Amino acid sequence: MVRKILVICMILFLAVAVSYNFEWIIGGYPQTKSAIQGNVRDYLMNEQNYKITDIASIDVTYSRKFGDYSAQVILSDEKETKYYYRIDEKVKQSGYNGKTNKHRES
Structure with missing residues (x-):
């Protein structure tokens, strides 16, 4: 009986730990990455006046170290x-690298 309770407690602990850290485990939620990509594209086109053809790529990544998303354009x-770009x-x-x-913004 004690062993059964211990196993159940360990399973619950692992389930909570995995669900709490799921975003970290999978490297960011795909729907969040897609939304951020759209926000950055809208920003570049509407506020910075770029055309869609001016943008070669937008890659959104999740930083496990800092727990946030950023976009590389x-x-x-x-x-x-x-x-x-940060959101x-x-x-x-x-910042930039190259x-x-x-196209650096002040």
């Missing part, structure tokens, strides 16, 4: 540079 005319209350550019930075 590559623009068609500057494919060797990645621009990083707090609104979308904002947080030899050039002609």
Whole structure:
């Protein structure tokens, strides 16, 4: 009887631990990544006046270390540079990585 209770408690503990950390385990929720990708695309097109053809790619990643999402944007005319965007209350550019930075926001 004691063994059965112990097994049930361990299973409950593991179930709670997995469900609480599920986002971390799978590397971010796909629906959240898709929503962020859309928000960044809308920001670039509506607030920064880029055309859809100006955007080569938007890749959203989940940081297990910090527990947040960020977007890496590559623009068609500057494919060797990645621009990083964070989404707090609104979308904002947080940095870039590359030899050039002609689309850097101030």
